[in-house]
Amino acid sequence: MKFASEFRDPAAARALLSAIARKADEIGATRANPVHIMEICGGHTHSIFRYGLDKLIHEGVEFIHGPGCPVCVLPMARVDECVEIAETPGVIFTTFGDAMRVPGHRKSLLQAKSGGADIRMVYSPLDALELARRNPGREVVFFGLGFETTTPSTALSIQAAAREGLNNFSVFCNHITVPEPIRALLGDPDMMLDGFIGPGHVSMVIGIHPYDFIARDFGKPIVVAGFEPTDLLQSVLMVLTQVAEGRAAVENQYARVVPEHGNPVSLAAIADVYEARPSFEWRGLGEIDASGLRIRPRYAAFDAEEKFGIGYATGRRNVPEVEGCACGAVMIGKLKPTQCPQFGNGCTPEMPLGALMVSSEGACAAYWQYAGAREAMA
């Protein structure tokens, strides 16, 4: 096992793994009857696979990979809409690189770009703003994608555009929120989750109280975690300790970065610019109440949905996913990535069929990327 060389602090990791094993035995967790812990954030999923934590940990602890990978939960209809906007004459369509290869029904943004659409990968919405300043004769659209880590950045950019009177800049807002899909998962009678690892950098923005309902209303523990391997192991131990003691609380393992009440400037910008949609569509999870954001009417001049009449709000619903793609079942933990018939056959990171294979935060891409290392550990 490559254990020692993989960890910066192998002694700490070993001690945590032993403590987890003792706690799992105390609870009576076994391979046949494991404790199910969902790591919500795709960054955590990546880290778990990178270090093989799911293989190193006591067999009575099973990780369920949550919906916290924004491109993975993006319905194909949204990609089609991006392509439609990007192919409108006069438009410069800007996006985070992550979204470029997500398949749409006709094509991905990358294929649309090869076909001549002016689509540009940007690191930040600030760069889309700058493009709008430099190209006054063009409409610059930014694809607002992601959870609460990226939502403040587009909110602050829209506020800046409004202050400057930049009327050729708009955001195609498809931002989503972390707490609501968790509420939906907990409400599903088939879901057998015993606790959660909460996202670190999302919580840096929103704080830890948006998760209160998980402990209060559903009686499940949640521990907000950093994404170093020892952070994750310590957080698993904290979840197991709550289970063993029959408690359910929101705890913060990552207090060195996550303030209890989040970042006040970010939260104010989000509240000023966005409001919850009554419902929003998630790939694999369907419609979830209040889980997506739209731009408030006072900023309608910067809303691409308004400017182009294209988007979720215009009414196209439930466009079917690609045949044979099991991303939906994988997303809710009903199938392991390797149980999908397309895994490694019709679907690879080079030629993805489903979104879970596109992003490094997707469970399928993580299984694929670290397959060799995992066989060596087995």
Add this chain to the structure above:
Amino acid sequence: MCLGIPGKITAITDAARLMAMADVSGVRREVNVACITGDDPSALIGQWALIHVGFAMSLIDEDEAAKTLEALRDLGEAQETLNQMAASDKALAAGVET
């Protein structure tokens, strides 16, 4: 896109827009500091911050910055972010109409 990257604030470039220069793994990148600044943005110079898509979101200490950067390198995320910054510079330069 969901993980921030540590950067060191080296200068305030536009106090009115709350923009600053940050050193991210040796790459200079202008970032917005609205979320971390107090009354005097210049007090940020020399401090470390977690930067998300061009916005400094949280002040962190130097030790945390080093550990986070190392974890990001392990995951391949550090290089990915630097690649995205480079791609963005290219996107800004391409086909500017005057």
